[in-house]
Amino acid sequence: MLKAQSLSIGYGKTRIGSGLELTVQSGDILCLLGPNGCGKTTLFRTLLGLLPALSGTVMLGGKPITAQTRAEIAHQVAYVPQAHAPPFPFEALEVVLMGRTARLGLFGQPGRNDRAIARNAMDRLGIGGLAHRDYSRLSGGQRQLVLIARALAQEAPLIVMDEPTASLDFGNQAQVLAQIAGLVQDVATRGCAVILSTHNPDQAFALNAQVLLMKDGVRQAQGSAHEVLTDASLSNVYGIPVSVETTSSGRKVCLPSLACQSAPTITSDALTIA
Numbered sequence: 001m002l003k004a005q006s007l008s009i010g011y012g013k014t015r016i017g018s019g020l021e022l023t024v025q026s027g028d029i030l031c032l033l034g035p036n037g038c039g040k041t042t043l044f045r046t047l048l049g050l051l052p053a054l055s056g057t058v059m060l061g062g063k064p065i066t067a068q069t070r071a072e073i074a075h076q077v078a079y080v081p082q083a084h085a086p087p088f089p090f091e092a093l094e095v096v097l098m099g100r101t102a103r104l105g106l107f108g109q110p111g112r113n114d115r116a117i118a119r120n121a122m123d124r125l126g127i128g129g130l131a132h133r134d135y136s137r138l139s140g141g142q143r144q145l146v147l148i149a150r151a152l153a154q155e156a157p158l159i160v161m162d163e164p165t166a167s168l169d170f171g172n173q174a175q176v177l178a179q180i181a182g183l184v185q186d187v188a189t190r191g192c193a194v195i196l197s198t199h200n201p202d203q204a205f206a207l208n209a210q211v212l213l214m215k216d217g218v219r220q221a222q223g224s225a226h227e228v229l230t231d232a233s234l235s236n237v238y239g240i241p242v243s244v245e246t247t248s249s250g251r252k253v254c255l256p257s258l259a260c261q262s263a264p265t266i267t268s269d270a271l272t273i274a
């Protein structure tokens, strides 16, 4: 489905990361973890063909992504960005219908089938009641769910989500994680795959995901959450003592030390918090 080899990422002459390798197949969940500024969004933009790789290759559906049109890419991969308020007012349903764009002709208008698919996607996420609300006036969490519904309406076999739970409340975080788990198992979606970034390593355990743990644009560890997320690797990447514990129900959780630390450093050439 998606394969990246020897990938260097960045902006013009500014290299943000290098030596990145990943393969995603139907039914996979790949979780990108790493500190602020380590290059997760830059990697996403490169994998989506929105940003040229500085070197290396991204193959989507067996073809170089650079050789494919936006419409071809959109048939294969949907992107859920972090939610921002748009400058123009749209109904939430219209935003979800935008997921159908690549399936319409050049001047095509969404038809009854497209509307049904968009409504289904909203119902599936429990936000059918928001269909006619002004998207720009929804809460951050509601907007995030609308963008996830837009990706579902796109019916692409791979969904890339940039911090999909960032602005969601506790309950909606669990709901979205459950949807992600359901998507990759669901026969109706023919076992799609999901790549997501998160700042919460517990989510990688909850999803039983594959993990790419990054720091300064470089892979620190890669493999199943259970192999990769250890006290040592998390402490190293986040610069604070972290302990991975197992709950009485057998689930693993990551507990950062709250003892006073020296100031955390945001990686790369980004800010350093004093």
Ligand SMILES: Nc1ncnc2c1ncn2[C@@H]1O[C@H](COP(=O)(O)OP(=O)(O)OP(=O)(O)O)[C@@H](O)[C@H]1O
Pocket: 011, 014, 016, 034, 035, 036, 037, 038, 039, 040, 041, 042, 043, 267, 268, 269, 270
């Ligand atoms: N358009 C750009 N031009 C140059 N540098 C950029 C650009 N956008 C981002 N960067 C830099 O690239 C680095 C990686 O940023 P990126 O957004 O990929 O990190 P991230 O891991 O997604 O961070 P976060 O977890 O905070 O969202 C940062 O140092 C950032 O300042």
